[in-house]
Amino acid sequence: MSELSSVVIGAGQAGLSTSYHLSRLGIDHIVLDADDAPGGAWQHRWDALTMTDVHGVAELPGSQPPPRTHARANLAVPAYFAEYERAHDLPVRRPVRVRRVTDDAGTLVVHADAGTWRTRTLVNATGTWSRPFIPHYPGAESFVGEQIHTVDYPGPEHFVGMRTLVVGGGASAVQFLGALAPITDTLWVTRREPVWRTSRFTPEAGAAAVALVEQRVARGLPPESVVSVTGLMLREQEQEAARLGAYDARRPMFERIEPHGVRWPDGSYEPVDVILWATGFRPAIGHLAPLHLRTPAGGIQLDRNGRGTTAVADERVQLVGYGPSASTIGANRAGRTAAAGVRRYLRSQDAIRVA
Numbered sequence: 001m002s003e004l005s006s007v008v009i010g011a012g013q014a015g016l017s018t019s020y021h022l023s024r025l026g027i028d029h030i031v032l033d034a035d036d037a038p039g040g041a042w043q044h045r046w047d048a049l050t051m052t053d054v055h056g057v058a059e060l061p062g063s064q065p066p067p068r069t070h071a072r073a074n075l076a077v078p079a080y081f082a083e084y085e086r087a088h089d090l091p092v093r094r095p096v097r098v099r100r101v102t103d104d105a106g107t108l109v110v111h112a113d114a115g116t117w118r119t120r121t122l123v124n125a126t127g128t129w130s131r132p133f134i135p136h137y138p139g140a141e142s143f144v145g146e147q148i149h150t151v152d153y154p155g156p157e158h159f160v161g162m163r164t165l166v167v168g169g170g171a172s173a174v175q176f177l178g179a180l181a182p183i184t185d186t187l188w189v190t191r192r193e194p195v196w197r198t199s200r201f202t203p204e205a206g207a208a209a210v211a212l213v214e215q216r217v218a219r220g221l222p223p224e225s226v227v228s229v230t231g232l233m234l235r236e237q238e239q240e241a242a243r244l245g246a247y248d249a250r251r252p253m254f255e256r257i258e259p260h261g262v263r264w265p266d267g268s269y270e271p272v273d274v275i276l277w278a279t280g281f282r283p284a285i286g287h288l289a290p291l292h293l294r295t296p297a298g299g300i301q302l303d304r305n306g307r308g309t310t311a312v313a314d315e316r317v318q319l320v321g322y323g324p325s326a327s328t329i330g331a332n333r334a335g336r337t338a339a340a341g342v343r344r345y346l347r348s349q350d351a352i353r354v355a
Helices: 013-024 040-044 073-087 171-180 203-218 236-243 286-291 328-354
Strands: 003-009 029-032 098-104 107-112 115-124 146-149 164-167 186-190 256-258 261-263 269-271 274-277 314-319
Touching: 003 013, 003 107, 003 328, 013 029, 013 073, 013 115, 013 328, 029 115, 040 073, 098 286, 115 328, 164 171, 171 186, 171 236, 286 314, 314 328
Parallel strands: 003 029, 003 115, 115 314, 146 274, 164 186, 164 274
Antiparallel strands: 098 107, 107 115, 256 261, 261 269
């Protein structure tokens, strides 16, 4: 089995950006993607999500992003990614599901259902979509209604006529309420008081928000999303829900779930038909466990005080789409940084071999 210079796991925004920059640097590599088709997590988004609804899709390096139209995002973005792979002849193989990555006498070994690859470096670009997070509450298993996470959101029409409890304090919860409140009965609960943004979101504000995420990654803490520190704003399509009071009637978290509703800490009861968990995702990094990259705090510490992509515990490993780069803009920048990190490591090892 020949040894590659690098293996990229994941062909979403971050993975494609990394592959583009690795190709430009002349570094032989392969991209392993678990999906059957191009598009990353975008191909799994709900049909009702259009390009005018998304928060933005940054262009991949050397290209233009799809226009902000009423086209379905789960069609427009995958088509964009597919054309990008073709135009730049990126070495993507799919479907390949990576199970684990191990170390064999200094060589990284990628074990997957479609084979095994040996490589000098690794770029992990698996994102979070495959790891939806639902917090556990007592009685959850007794609920006879529906429990749906963002990852399985079927579109607003599914909820017509059903009292829907939206759980979560992020942008997805706000968006769901915006779509559901005008057509059905909704109730909103969050663990913390939502932080609303009243000023315009400037590049300076974005940089400050990213810096907060970088600080966590630099300390080896599990990352929080960039969106979680930017604050919430209502868009035009959410104004009708606001007029109906969907965002004013927020309540703190319930204490337990019962068969037909939830029980509040004060003992009062609320009947609901559906619990919609807009509670986010966690990084999909379980396959890296054999490399022991996590700190005692539970996260993977990155170099350059959290602004880089190199794992402090193992400089052969780059992480993109993790922490501060978990956005389309951040993913592009991280791809360039990771490719440079791969080249830096390869050159350092080649220099040692020559010496």
